Structure formats: structure tokens, C-alpha cells
Amino acid sequence: MDPRALPGVDAVLSSEASRPLLDRWPRALLVGALRREIDEARRAMLAGDAPAPISCEALAERAGNRLAEDLDAHPPRVVNATGTILHTNLGRAPLGARAVDALVRAASEPCALEVDLDTGERGERDRAIAERLRAITGAEDAVVVNNAAAALLLVVDTLGRRREVVVSRGEMIEIGGALRLPDVLERAGATLREVGTTNRTRVEDYAAAIGRRTGFLLRAHPSNYRVEGFVERAPLAALGILARERGVPLVEDLGSGALVDLSTFGLPREPRPADSLRDGADLVVFSCDKLLGGPQAGIAAGRADLVARLRRNPLRRALRVDKLVVAALAATLDAWRGARDPGEEIPALGFLLRPVSLLDEIAREACERLQAALPAGFRLDVVESEAEIGSGAQPGARLPSRAVAIEHPELDAGRIAAIFRAARPAVLGRVARERFLLDVKAVLRADDLVPAFSGTLS
Ligand SMILES: *Cc1c(COP(=O)(O)O)cnc(C)c1O
Numbered sequence: 001m002d003p004r005a006l007p008g009v010d011a012v013l014s015s016e017a018s019r020p021l022l023d024r025w026p027r028a029l030l031v032g033a034l035r036r037e038i039d040e041a042r043r044a045m046l047a048g049d050a051p052a053p054i055s056c057e058a059l060a061e062r063a064g065n066r067l068a069e070d071l072d073a074h075p076p077r078v079v080n081a082t083g084t085i086l087h088t089n090l091g092r093a094p095l096g097a098r099a100v101d102a103l104v105r106a107a108s109e110p111c112a113l114e115v116d117l118d119t120g121e122r123g124e125r126d127r128a129i130a131e132r133l134r135a136i137t138g139a140e141d142a143v144v145v146n147n148a149a150a151a152l153l154l155v156v157d158t159l160g161r162r163r164e165v166v167v168s169r170g171e172m173i174e175i176g177g178a179l180r181l182p183d184v185l186e187r188a189g190a191t192l193r194e195v196g197t198t199n200r201t202r203v204e205d206y207a208a209a210i211g212r213r214t215g216f217l218l219r220a221h222p223s224n225y226r227v228e229g230f231v232e233r234a235p236l237a238a239l240g241i242l243a244r245e246r247g248v249p250l251v252e253d254l255g256s257g258a259l260v261d262l263s264t265f266g267l268p269r270e271p272r273p274a275d276s277l278r279d280g281a282d283l284v285v286f287s288c289d290k291l292l293g294g295p296q297a298g299i300a301a302g303r304a305d306l307v308a309r310l311r312r313n314p315l316r317r318a319l320r321v322d323k324l325v326v327a328a329l330a331a332t333l334d335a336w337r338g339a340r341d342p343g344e345e346i347p348a349l350g351f352l353l354r355p356v357s358l359l360d361e362i363a364r365e366a367c368e369r370l371q372a373a374l375p376a377g378f379r380l381d382v383v384e385s386e387a388e389i390g391s392g393a394q395p396g397a398r399l400p401s402r403a404v405a406i407e408h409p410e411l412d413a414g415r416i417a418a419i420f421r422a423a424r425p426a427v428l429g430r431v432a433r434e435r436f437l438l439d440v441k442a443v444l445r446a447d448d449l450v451p452a453f454s455g456t457l458s
Pocket residue numbers: 147148149150175220221222223224253254255256286287288289297298391392393
């Protein structure tokens with residue numbers, strides 16, 4: 001076909017095929033998309049790649065598809081069948097209904113974010129959060145910032161700048177996203193004072209390191225690894241006594257911020273902020289979108305005088321959270337406080353507590369439906385699986401789960417994973433021992449595992 005015979009933008013726009021597109025998209029957007037499609041078709045022709053004539057209808061359809069793709073919501077919805085409940089790459093904790101309502105309200109209407117309605121005076125945006133945390137954790141006061149990394153940065157900058165921060169060599173952690181504790185300390189202008197060894201650190205090691213330049217003692221929760229064997233860690237209570245005797249603050253970075261004692265559900269015990277504060281920490285730092293089940297945010301909570309210093313740090317303004325986070329976080333904390341069954345109100349916890357019998361049911365149903373939806377050749381099976389909490393919460397805890405295993409004689413596991421990623425919504429599983437697995441621990445319904453597959457498959 002001669003490129004000059006390609007329909008022009010006006011011809012396509014005035015064709016019948018454009019009418020539904022003009023109803024759906026602004027004219028200018030459609031014109032832009034058509035130009036791109038026509039240019040592309042012209043280039044393909046000049047390169048000899050497009051033998052068939054291209055009609056107005058075909059161009060309109062291509063432009064419509066392109067617009068739909070371009071303007072598809074971002075980030076696209078996915079189904080989390082990875083078996084990792086709190087997956088950082090997938091947005092961590094899903095919010096509960098109460099938090100979503102609060103968030104939508106705060107997003108769409110004015111709210112008293114920084115106004116005290118009793119006095120009419122300017123207030124602090126995280127006051128209401130601090131009050132809730134006082135009730136839940138016993139913390140005297142708290143600040144809320146962008147995430148736990150920011151909370152840690154704020155603490156180090158406030159209490160550790162041009163001073164030494166004492167940390168055990170066994171807790172020199174790197175958190176996902178290449179956030180390394182020593183780097184955070186250095187950035188904030190603190191000097192790292194390492195004590196003990198990788199596997200053993202005693203209270204005496206801390207005691208020997210405390211001096212005139214000590215800013216504070218920092219304990220970090222080894223949240224994404226485990227050291228086993230000949231291991232000793234100074235108990236928090238003993239560190240608390242030492243810190244008080246020597247007049248230096250003790251800060252604990254807890255990471256996940258679980259508000260219930262997980263051991264009551266048969267899981268390994270995870271220290272709660274309330275436990276750490278009671279046992280002797282002056283400040284605790286934790287995430288809000290891990291086991292707390294809220295929006296992305298980070299909290300430093302504890303002694304009122306220390307929190308007051310955090311509040312006065314100018315960095316805090318740069319790290320502050322927006323109204324959406326405040327609304328969702330307050331609602332999430334209310335859900336924790338008011339719930340008879342937190343597993344019902346906090347989806348992340350709900351997933352964590354789902355019994356294998358339920359997972360088995362979901363996996364079987366999904367397996368049957370998927371078998372019917374996929375072309376012949378795919379072999380599906382329900383298998384035992386091990387899920388995990390993720391996001392650095394309880395790295396050792398393997399949660400019994402079920403998965404649908406999918407195999408095909410001509411497609412390797414990576415190829416099958418790609419097919420599920422190309423579906424809408426994309427379904428993300430994991431590959432284990434050359435098999436593609438869809439773990440149902442964090443999948444709400446069997447239906448979620450049966451997406452619309454892309455054209456090439458059906
Ligand atoms: C996850 C984690 C952090 C970082 O939390 P973010 O909210 O992602 O910044 C810090 N410390 C520990 C121990 C963690 O597990």
C-alpha cells in the first residue's frame with residue numbers, strides 16, 4: 001500500500017468508527033493518539049512491513065486501544081498470589097473498610113487536619129494519632145512521618161547528630177530497598193559505635209561503649225534474617241536499666257509494629273510497641289503498613305520529652321504525612337482498638353490468620369475454574385505451600401498454605417508466570433522448584449485467580 005493512501009486524522013475522526021471514541025475521550029487526546037497510529041503505520045509501510053491496506057476503522061480501533069492502555073489506572077490492580085502477605089512491591093498492607101472510607105472522605109472534603117475545633121487554634125496533624133497510640137501502646141507521645149525509615153532518620157538526626165549511636169554488630173541491618181542502618185546513621189551525622197560481635201552482644205558491651213559522646217543506644221529488630229546457633233542478644237529490660245543508670249536514651253527500631261501478640265495465634269512472638277516501652281525502651285520506631293495494617297507511614301513513640309524534641313526538629317516538616325495518611329491511620333488504629341476480632345477489621349491480620357481448611361477450599365475451587373479457563377495442555381494441581389508474612393516481619397515464620405501449581409509440557413515456569421502477568425488483572429505467583437505456584441494465602445476469592453487472559457493465549 002502506498003503510504004499516501006493512508007487515511008488522514010480528519011478522515012478517521014469523521015468516520016463512524018470514531019464516534020464511540022469521541023464519546024469516551026476528549027477530542028484532543030484522540031487526535032494525538034490517531035496521529036501516533038498514522039505515523040506508525042506510515043513508517044511500517046515505508047519499511048515494507050504492512051502489506052494490507054489500513055482502514056479508518058482499524059486506525060480508530062488502534063488509537064482507542066492505545067488510549068485505554070495509556071490511561072489505565074496506575075498502579076494497575078494485581079492479584080497477590082505470591083504467598084507473601086505484606087509484599088513491598090505490591091503495596092504492602094491492604095487497608096480495611098473503615099480506613100478506606102476515612103481516606104475517601106479526607107480526600108474529597110475539607111477536614112480539620114491542623115485545627116483544634118475546641119479552641120479554633122492551630123493544632124498538630126498527628127495529635128489524634130498520638131492520642132490513639134497512647135491508649136494502645138502506653139506511649140506518652142508520638143510523631144508520625146512518611147515511613148519507619150523517616151522516623152529513624154528523624155530520631156538519629158535529633159538525638160544522635162554529632163554524637164555516637166551505640167549499635168550491636170548483630171543488628172547492623174539492611175532493610176529492603178537498600179536501606180542500611182549504618183548509612184542512615186552516617187547521613188544524619190551520627191557516628192556509629194559498634195559493639196559486640198555478629199552473633200553475641202552482651203549488656204556489658206553496651207556499658208563499655210557509653211561515654212561523653214553517646215547520643216543514644218539503638219536496638220534494631222532483626223526483621224528480615226535470623227542468626228542461629230551460638231547467639232546472645234542483650235535483653236531489652238537489662239539495656240533499659242543500663243540506659244537509665246547512665247542517662248542515655250534507649251531506642252528500639254521494631255520494624256513491623258504488630259499491635260497484637262501474635263503468639264496467641266500460634267505464631268512466633270513479635271515484640272509489640274507496648275512491650276518494648278514497658279520493658280525499657282524510651283522510644284520505639286515502627287512501620288504503619290506492615291503488621292499494623294495501615295497506610296505507609298512511620299511512627300516514633302515513647303517518652304514525651306524525647307518526642308517533643310523530635311517535634312521541634314525542622315526535618316520533621318519535610319517528612320510529614322498528608323491528610324490521606326492521617327485519616328487512614330487514625331481509622332486503622334480505631335479498628336484495632338474497637339474490634340472484637342481485629343482479624344476481621346485489619347485485612348493483613350485477617351490473611352495471616354486464615355486457616356488451612358479455608359485456603360484448601362479456595363485453592364480447589366480456583367484450580368477447577370482455571371483448568372476450564374486455560375487452553376488444553378496446562379496441568380493444574382492443588383499443592384501444599386508455605387506462605388510468609390513478608391516486609392521483614394518474622395522471617396522464620398512459615399505459614400502453612402495451599403497453592404495451585406500450574407505446569408505445561410512446552411512452557412517453562414517463567415513463561416507461565418509471564419502469561420499470568422499479562423492477564424488482567426495481572427496475577428502474580430511465584431516459581432518454586434521449576435513450578436509456577438499461585439499461593440492463596442493472600443487471595444480473597446477463588447475468582448481472583450481466574451483473570452481475563454490476553455488474546456494470544458485463547
Ligand atoms: C521495614 C523496616 C523498617 C523500614 O520501614 P519502612 O516503613 O518501610 O520505612 C525499618 N526497620 C525495620 C527493622 C524494618 O523491619
